[in-house]
Amino acid sequence: MTLGSVHSLETMGLVDGPGVRVVVFLQGCALRCRFCHNPDTWEADSGEQVTPQELLHRIVRCKPYFVRSGGGVTFSGGEPLLQPEFLLETLRLCREADIHTCLDTAGCGRGMYDEILRYTDLVLYDVKQVTEESYRKLTGRDWTETGRFLQAVRRAGTPVWVRHVVVPGLTDSEAHMAALRAFVSAHVPNVQKVELLPYHLLGVQKYKTMGLMYPLAGVPAMDTEQVKTWQARYFDSLDGSKSNRCKK
Template sequence: MGKIHSIETMGLLDGPGIRYVVFFQGCKLRCSYCHNPDTWNVNGGTEISAEELVKKAIRFKPYFEKSNGGVTCSGGDPLLQPEFLLEFLKLCKKNNIHTTIDTAGFGQGNYAEILKYTDLVILDIKHVNARGYKDLTGGRIEEYKEFKEEVLKANKKLWLRHVVVPGVTSSREHLLGLRKEIKTFKNVEKIELLPYHNLGENKYTGLGIDYKLAGIKPLDKTKVKEYEKLLVS
């Protein structure tokens, strides 16, 4: 049995084609800009079996199959429920469904085994140095690097994502470091710079959690285009 936060049946941003997106409950990180703090607690959410979950996904297979879509396991971080994730991915592949995991690489379990049943990895690069990583997420960059090594060994197709926060991850020095990090990967199909937004700030108030980036204004999307040019120059 696993715990899920929610499901999006017709996702268009979390992998190729139309996606059936399953948001897993639980995350080890506490990213300052996280807009879903309600996914953090692994004991929250709704309990469901892998069999029941794949049956739900199969109902939408006619829709996502036409667009070369599939199922995306997001979160939270799906790697925090490795046994449930693996069982679900195996059932998806048994039913000829394209699989994607959207992760920051923070979890537990046998990553190599999980990646056997994963067609695409959407990897969120939070920061490029240990101090910045710790300050922004509360996590250790070494854990991200451990998952990265498994992805490289498995030779998986990749989409890389990075949230640009004004004054935090927006400097030229930082972005050049990000460009260097991106070049260490292979099979990268897509690079996405995501502009910081504060749409989840009200959730923090409701949950009684301090919002660390209070006062920082959302990043203009045109600015992101400038940063993207720097990454490919």
């Protein structure tokens, strides 16, 4: 029997893919991003143990709400690709139930990418950084694995929405925005849209509660108006970037 470790479910998500969505947060992540606001999802051996069939039952109960909006289910985390067998089986069940699926990922899993993408309608791909050195400093890992994932996305032809966190002092300059656009154009296939996400402080209390040091202590929240300006200047002109719809 295949079991997965689920951190939590959000039943009315509005920002993780098109339409209203059920967002499934899976346990486990190999990265330690300095701006991570979900440290409670890092450990793989915690969370609720469920079967794909049990998880599908919970998702289907919300189907009347998300179908009318063009929504579906988004698998997030943590890093959902660290539970490939469970994820694949759940994605297959969602396809059989005619439920639109999104994969919210940094592309750092344990393989089976081609099989998983066969049942994935949309990838929400988190670009952490645009050079290998800066990627390692931000995440604590090299980017070999995420490169493998992007190769699989290219083979599959799965539509991609790129997401990138804008952090004061790290990723908040004109030069970085130009480099990000160049990186996406060169390395990320099938891009429909790029979303810049302003860094926020909502995860600070979690670190305190868990007794962890917060890596970006003292860094203020990102100016949302500046992010909107960069969004319009660098990314809204990309082909498909103004479309909020994606095809199965």
